[in-house]
Structure formats: C-alpha cells, structure tokens
Amino acid sequence: MLLGLAAPSILIIIAVIMIPLGWLFYLSLIGKGGEFSLVNYQKMIEYKSYARVYLTTFEVSFLTTLVCILIGYPLAYFLAQLPQRMAGIFMLTVLLPFWTSLLVRTYAWLVLLQKKGLLNEFAIQIGLWETPVKLVHNMTGTLIGMAHIMLPFLVLPLYGAMRRIEPDLMRAAANLGAKPVQVFWKVFFPMSLPGMVAGSLIVFVLCLGFYVTPAVLGGGRVVMVATQITAILENQFNWGAASALGVVLLIATLIILYLAGRLLKLDNILFGRN
Amino acid sequence: MIDSSKALPIVIRGLTKKYGSLYALDSVDLDVSSGEFLTLLGPSGSGKTTLLMAIAGFNRPDSGSIRFGDTEMILAPPHRREVGMVFQNYALFPHMTVAENIAFPLKLRRIGSKESRQRVDEALSTVQLSDLGGRRIDQLSGGQMQRVALARAFVFRPRILLMDEPLSALDKKLREQMQIELKQLHRKLGVTTVYVTHDQREALTMSDRIAVINHGRFEQIETPQAIYNAPANPFVADFIGESAMLPMKRNSSGDLFYQDLLIASDYSELSDEEWLLVIRPERLFAVQDSTPASDQTIIFTGVITEFVYQGETAFALVSISDQHNLSIRFGTDSSGSQNLMRTGDTLRLGLKRSETIIIPKPST
Numbered sequence: 121m122l123l124g125l126a127a128p129s130i131l132i133i134i135a136v137i138m139i140p141l142g143w144l145f146y147l148s149l150i151g152k153g154g155e156f157s158l159v160n161y162q163k164m165i166e167y168k169s170y171a172r173v174y175l176t177t178f179e180v181s182f183l184t185t186l187v188c189i190l191i192g193y194p195l196a197y198f199l200a201q202l203p204q205r206m207a208g209i210f211m212l213t214v215l216l217p218f219w220t221s222l223l224v225r226t227y228a229w230l231v232l233l234q235k236k237g238l239l240n241e242f243a244i245q246i247g248l249w250e251t252p253v254k255l256v257h258n259m260t261g262t263l264i265g266m267a268h269i270m271l272p273f274l275v276l277p278l279y280g281a282m283r284r285i286e287p288d289l290m291r292a293a294a295n296l297g298a299k300p301v302q303v304f305w306k307v308f309f310p311m312s313l314p315g316m317v318a319g320s321l322i323v324f325v326l327c328l329g330f331y332v333t334p335a336v337l338g339g340g341r342v343v344m345v346a347t348q349i350t351a352i353l354e355n356q357f358n359w360g361a362a363s364a365l366g367v368v369l370l371i372a373t374l375i376i377l378y379l380a381g382r383l384l385k386l387d388n389i390l391f392g393r394n
Numbered sequence: 395m396i397d398s399s400k401a402l403p404i405v406i407r408g409l410t411k412k413y414g415s416l417y418a419l420d421s422v423d424l425d426v427s428s429g430e431f432l433t434l435l436g437p438s439g440s441g442k443t444t445l446l447m448a449i450a451g452f453n454r455p456d457s458g459s460i461r462f463g464d465t466e467m468i469l470a471p472p473h474r475r476e477v478g479m480v481f482q483n484y485a486l487f488p489h490m491t492v493a494e495n496i497a498f499p500l501k502l503r504r505i506g507s508k509e510s511r512q513r514v515d516e517a518l519s520t521v522q523l524s525d526l527g528g529r530r531i532d533q534l535s536g537g538q539m540q541r542v543a544l545a546r547a548f549v550f551r552p553r554i555l556l557m558d559e560p561l562s563a564l565d566k567k568l569r570e571q572m573q574i575e576l577k578q579l580h581r582k583l584g585v586t587t588v589y590v591t592h593d594q595r596e597a598l599t600m601s602d603r604i605a606v607i608n609h610g611r612f613e614q615i616e617t618p619q620a621i622y623n624a625p626a627n628p629f630v631a632d633f634i635g636e637s638a639m640l641p642m643k644r645n646s647s648g649d650l651f652y653q654d655l656l657i658a659s660d661y662s663e664l665s666d667e668e669w670l671l672v673i674r675p676e677r678l679f680a681v682q683d684s685t686p687a688s689d690q691t692i693i694f695t696g697v698i699t700e701f702v703y704q705g706e707t708a709f710a711l712v713s714i715s716d717q718h719n720l721s722i723r724f725g726t727d728s729s730g731s732q733n734l735m736r737t738g739d740t741l742r743l744g745l746k747r748s749e750t751i752i753i754p755k756p757s758t
Contacts, residue, residue, distance in 0.1 A: 286483070286485065288481050288482075288483060288485040289485050289487060291450075291452055291472070291481070291485065292479070292481060292485035292486075292487075293487075293498070294451075294452075294471070294472040294473045295450055295451075295452075295472050295473070295475075295477065295478075295479045296473075296498055296499035296502065296546065296550070297473050297476070297499050297502040297503060297550070298473055298498075298502055299473055300473075302502065306498075307487060310489045311487075311488070311489055
C-alpha cells in the first residue's frame with residue numbers, strides 16, 4: 121500500500137536519474153562512427169592530459185574541503201556557543217550568499233581579487249605587499265571562490281552536530297578533572313566529528329563536479345573534469361568522449377565514498393546510527 | 395566515625411546568586427558535615443540546583459563563600475574541585491565504552507593503566523555491572539546508565555559527591571530500589587554527599603538531614619523525622635507529607651481554638667495571635683459515637699465527601715466545616731471498619747493531643 125504511494129517518486133527517479141545515467145554509459149561506449157567500442161576509454165589512458173585533469177579535479181576538491189574545514193569548524197563552533205537566537209542571526213550571514221546566484225558571487229570575487237581589484241589596492245595601501253599579487257586566474261582564486269560557495273554545506277551539518285552535543289557532557293568532563301582544552305579535544309571534538317565528516321563529504325563530492333567557479337576564477341589554468349567535458353563538447357562535439365569522462369568521474373567518486381565509508385563507518389554518520 | 399581521608403565537610407556562608415533581579419540564592423548558609431548525606435529538597439525554581447551547581451563550580455555566585463574543609467573554593471574552576479557528580483541525564487560520553495567512561499577521570503589524573511583497570515573493575519563490581527565494561531552507552535538501560543554514572547563519579551575517590559535528581563528518569567520500582575542501593579553505597583564510601591531532589595518521599599527515605607529550600611532561602615534544615623513531625627512553617631508542612639492545616643485563634647488566657655474546639659493550652663509566651671494546626675492523615679483515627687473528647691484526645695466531627703481505596707491503605711476526605719476538610723488514612727485489613735464507610739456518612743475523627751503539630755501562621 122505505502123509502496124504504491126511511493127510509486128510516483130520512484131518513477132520520477134527512474135525517469136530523471138536512472139535513464140539519463142544509463143544513456144550516459146551507453147554514449148560513452150559509442151565510437152565516432154557510431155559503432156560500439158571502447159575507444160573513448162582507450163584515449164583517456166593514452167593521453168596524459170586526461171590524467172592531469174582528474175588529478176587537478178581531486179586536488180582542487182580536496183584543498184577546497186580543507187579550506188572549508190579550517191574556516192568552517194571555528195565558525196560553527198562559534199555559532200554553537202551563541203544563544204539560539206543570536207546564532208540564527210549570524211547563521212544568516214553564512215546563508216545569505218547561498219541565496220544569491222552562483223554566477224554573481226563568482227564574478228564578485230573576480231572584481232575583488234583581480235590585479236587592480238579591491239583587495240590588492242587595499243593590501244598595497246596598508247603596506248601588506250608592494251606590487252599587485254596575482255590572486256585570480258589561478259589556483260588561489262579558484263580555491264577562494266569555491267571555498268566561499270561551499271562553506272555553508274560544511275557549516276550547516278557541523279553546526280547541527282555541535283548543537284546536539286549536550287552541554288552537560290562538557291560539564292561532566294570538567295567535573296571529572298578535564299581542563300577546558302582537554303574538554304574540547306576529548307569530548308567536544310570527537311562528538312562533532314560525524315557532522316564534520318558528513319559536511320566534508322558533501323563539499324568534496326560537490327566540488328568534483330563544479331564548473332562555473334573554476335572556469336571563471338581559474339582563467340583556463342585550472343582545468344577540472346567539468347571544464348574539460350565542456351571543452352570536448354564545444355570543440356569536437358564528441359558526446360562519446362565527454363560521456364566517458366563523466367562515467368570515470370562518477371565511478372571514481374563512488375570508489376572514494378565507498379572507501380571513506382569503510383574507513384569512517386559512514387552509514388552510521390549519514391543515517392544516524394551510532 | 396569521621397574519616398577525613400574519605401570525606402570533607404562543606405561550609406557555605408552568605409551565598410548569593412542573582413539572575414537579573416531574581417534571587418536564585420539569597421544569602422544562603424549551609425553546613426554539611428563530613429560523611430553526611432544531605433538532601434536539598436524544594437520545588438522547581440527554588441534554587442536547589444543553582445546551589446548544587448555553585449558547589450560543583452558551574453556557576454559563579456555573586457557573593458559568599460564555599461569551603462571544602464579549610465579550603466575556599468568559590469573561585470576554583472570545576473576541574474580543580476575534585477567533587478564527584480551524578481547528572482540528572484547521566485551525561486555519559488556516548489563515544490566511549492562503559493569502561494572508558496569510568497576510566498576517564500583516572501586517565502586525566504595520569505593513573506597507570508594497570509591500577510586504572512583495577513579501579514574500573516572495582517567500581518563496576520560496586521555498582522553490580524562487572525560484565526558490562528565493554529558495552530557502548532546506547533546499549534544500556536536507564537538503570538544501568540545510572541550505575542555507570544555513579545561509578546564514574548566515585549572512581550577517582552572524591553571526598554564530596556553531588557547528585558542532581560539522579561533517579562528522576564527511572565520508573566517507580568527501579569527508583570525505589572536505587573534509593574536503597576544509593577544509601578548503601580553512601581554508607582560504604584563514607585563520602586560527604588549533597589543530593590538534590592524535588593521528591594519529598596525520596597528525601598525522607600535517603601537523607602541524614604534534609605534542607606528544604608524555597609525562593610532561594612532555606613525554610614528548614616533538619617533530620618527527616620524532625621522535618622516530618624515538627625515542620626517549621628506552613629511551606630514545609632505542606633511540601634513534606636500530606637497534611638491538612640486548620641487556622642486557630644488564641645483567647646486571652648493563651649488557649650488555642652479551632653472554631654469552638656479547644657486544641658491546646660498555654661500558648662501565651664509568643665506574640666503571634668494566629669496559629670495553624672497541622673494534621674497528618676495517618677495520625678487521625680475513627681472513634682465510636684460514644685467516645686467523648688478528653689485530655690488526651692481531640693475529636694472532630696464531619697461528613698465523608700470522598701472515599702478512596704488505594705491498595706495497602708485507603709483514605710477518606712471528611713468535611714468538618716464549610717471551609718475545611720481533613721483526610722484520614724487507614725490500613726486496609728479485611729476486618730477493618732473502613733469497609734462500612736460510605737460517602738455521606740458522618741464520621742468522628744480522633745487526634746491525640748500529643749500528636750498535634752502547632753505552628754505560627756505567618757502574617758501575610
């Protein structure tokens with residue numbers, strides 16, 4: 121009965137996810153002449169440039185996740201200490217950019233970071249550095265922009281996990297003789313880990329398929345898989361090669377999630393089992 | 395048999411804690427002697443938890459002094475106070491096993507792993523959980539969590555133990571069993587214990603002394619017997635046990651009357667004009683129609699308005715005047731006279747003059 125009620129959503133999932141995904145697999149196995157072949161995958165092994173694209177993709181995703189953790193953990197911690205209402209107001213400042221267009225935010229960073237941009241002029245004026253520093257059209261710019269866009273995906277689950285830690289646990293630890301630093305590392309931090317892992321995985325996986333920000337802020341120097349796929353489609357109109365790139369990324373992502381799951385007991389974290 | 399290696403006295407003087415303009419604690423004085431089991435009893439918002447938290451160091455009072463033995467502790471952070479504490483919701487660390495939870499305070503004190511293991515085992519056997527050291531916290535029942543929290547609180551041999559309504563989450567049967575176990579444990583450890591509860595029966599069962607607290611002040615600090623038999627004021631009389639209170643007037647020769655009924659003589663030494671007679675339901679007894687009032691016995695006459703059977707006892711609500719009801723409690727043996735009682739019957743109630751509790755009525 122209840123399964124019957126779920127039927128429409130199952131149909132939608134089949135229609136918009138399963139069928140296109142199957143189509144993607146199918147396309148990746150079609151050669152230029154329309155024949156069935158593995159030529160698309162062969163090319164990916166033959167040309168070193170493909171490997172470099174994947175390496176860049178994972179590097180950018182990993183570094184973005186790292187930057188998000190370094191900024192997001194203290195931020196979430198700060199928010200979790202505030203009274204609920206105050207935290208709500210501060211949380212808005214994290215979420216507000218979330219509601220503006222991705223493109224707008226990315227171009228805003230371009231304006232801020234470019235050679236004659238706000239940041240460079242300000243830094244030179246206060247004497248931080250003397251000649252304009254290249255902050256955009258490279259890895260730095262890409263990381264800044266991506267970390268900014270991804271931050272809420274880390275902060276939200278992390279903040280939720282921190283809020284769920286009972287204050288009495290910290291008191292108990294202090295009562296049992298733990299100094300404030302020990303209370304943090306022995307009780308608070310381990311208990312916030314599930315939230316951090318969940319948030320990090322979301323950020324990492326989202327980064328893998330990111331297109332707009334690396335394309336604009338990377339200035340062609342940071343080529344990720346999504347960028348490469350576009351290039352292949354625009355320049356060669358080669359659906360087979362593009363699909364193969366997507367399939368490999370998908371499989372690599374699944375392998376990473378599987379390994380992370382084995383390592384971190386992910387199903388506990390994502391599905392709330394302890 | 396005070397053993398200062400096991401227990402420390404607590405001396406509290408003039409402790410005041412304000413939240414905004416509200417006094418959570420209003421210049422409170424309290425002495426808990428070495429090895430004593432003292433219960434802070436009061437309704438919610440009375441300040442009992444605030445006081446406990448001040449002793450543990452979790453809030454900073456505005457003024458006053460808290461000494462453990464001869465050491466002033468008012469400014470000491472919680473981790474330096476060396477007091478064990480059992481929290482209301484147990485506060486067990488969910489990312490550690492039972493044994494790791496109990497070993498936590500030992501690890502912080504850099505106690506070697508061999509001794510630590512030995513003491514954890516000892517603590518586990520004291521709370522009768524010897525086989526559960528490897529369990530995760532979410533695999534425990536409420537009663538088991540309670541015991542683990544207890545073991546963790548005393549394993550590092552604190553000389554003061556604090557408990558914040560530790561049994562409130564347990565069902566009635568388990569709670570009564572744990573009350574007795576806690577008492578036995580206290581006797582065994584000999585540690586000074588401050589126990590917070592809002593359950594008057596629990597306080598009567600467990601305590602050496604009870605400190606009744608209300609609106610941030612102590613109403614009475616006494617043994618359970620003294621609190622029950624000689625409440626200091628209407629609040630204590632009402633909060634502890636069941637009681638009816640009848641207003642009394644004093645005549646010129648110092649005799650106290652409830653309406654026309656002489657209750658007691660010779661109350662001329664105090665200036666109070668108005669007094670209250672506190673009557674516990676189990677102190678009343680039904681008397682025959684023919685029995686007259688005497689030097690020993692006061693007799694009230696009323697009509698039964700309610701009769702309630704409760705298993706081991708039964709009680710009747712008896713209206714003795716337009717404004718006042720008395721309740722009377724009987725044992726329920728099969729031959730008992732209560733079998734004959736019906737709503738609407740007239741009943742004569744006897745009260746021994748030696749059992750009267752008489753307190754001044756506070757001027758309002």
